Amino acid sequence: MIDQVKVLSGTAHKEFAEQLCKQLNIELGKCDCGKFSNGETRVIVDESIRSKDVYIVQPTCNNINDNIMELLVIVDAVRRASAKHITAVIPFWSYGKQCKKEAGRQPIVTNFLEKCGVQRVISMDLEAPQISGFFSIPVDNLYAEPLIVKYIEKHIKGERVVVSPAVDGVKRAKLVSDKLNCDLAILDRQSKESLDDMVLVGDVSNKVAIIIGSIADTCETLALGAKVLKKRGALEVYALVSHGELSGSAIETLNQSELKELVITNSIPTNDKVKQCPKIKVINVAPMFAEAIRRIVHGESVTATSNKFTIL
Structure with a gap:
């Protein structure tokens, strides 16, 4: 057929x-x-x-x-x-x-x-x-969630905590945390106009924080989230998202951020962005x-x- x-x-x-x-x-x-x-x-x-x-x-x-x-x-x-x-x-x-x-x-x-x-x-x-x-x-x-879980299990070791980068992403993050049998935390931006007004709900101290999202666009929210998580005691911060648009100054933002890795899928062509930012890893879907x-x-x-x- x-x-x-x-x-x-x-x-x-x-x-x-x-x-x-x-x-x-x-x-x-x-x-x-x-x-x-x-x-x-x-x-x-x-x-x-x-x-x-x-x-x-x-x-x-x-x-x-x-x-x-x-x-x-x-x-x-x-x-x-x-x-x-x-x-x-x-x-x-x-x-x-x-x-x-x-x-x-x-x-x-x-x-x-x-x-x-x-x-x-x-x-x-x-x-x-x-x-x-x-x-x-x-x-x-x-x-992409089952493939994301498999990537975490294989490549990200230590005591983990899954983090939702926004309140409306909690369901997606909880699916991953349940499969990994680890805690869940939530980042919440109080104001859409300000990137500096972000609240953390949950404990990430002495844990490997894993942000689970849907789209990485300018990456400003991910960078700010990583900064907040590190300040609250996270040992390392990873981000895994389904789609990497990486528009505007996203590469520069990633390179200067406290993220250890940004894992995306190849649903969108990465072109030379992976070469420009060694933090980016790609899952083939x-x-x-x-x-x-x-x-x-x-x-x-x-x-x-x-x-x-x-x-x-």
Whole structure:
């Protein structure tokens, strides 16, 4: 059945698509993406995909709106080429912050994918799980948490305490602390305007503090959290997050911070950022996505996909 699968990639993270295809033992499909001189997105699918199950790999990161537009153009090209089924593989969904209406006249950015012809979405650690409820098509939200737990068990020794960097991240952090059978602490910023107003709830004295988060963007909150934890007696501070956007001056902030390591996944291309900051370590989640695709093709459960893999 896997011979009916065709994987195409946009320009956002072609390396991820190649790793995924390697795990599936298939070749990456021929899809030429570029721009016309006026900036208009140009897509040409250079092989037949008629009656194929097509998986389009395109995280919405870096040049977010350009990458989303490129994804939509690829979807349209594939639909017009008579693909049997179209799945968008989006390792990182960037519009997760707009998953709820907190005031009138605010958007919820999700269903434009299905309007363009996407029939299924595979993503990982959405900003909020309820995002999947705004789609009328199947959404497989994979979780990096089992791989994060395995990384901690293998590479971070000593008496541990798991730390949530914000109140709304407590559930994610508690899942990890329960599996590691260790204490849980919470960092709470009292003011969104000030980075210096952070309160710690819990005991981290003489322990290895492990911050568990969803996205590392500017890394200012992580750096401040590490500073607070060290002041409160933590021996070392690690941070493990699902997605490493690392925008703005994030690399400089990390290098100057008291974090020992920042562990991210390759849901977003790191480019040369790992070379610029030796504190950054990367967990490869492409095999997990490949396994999810294999299970979907064969009609198997996707729920426990990430539990299959070990950390090197």
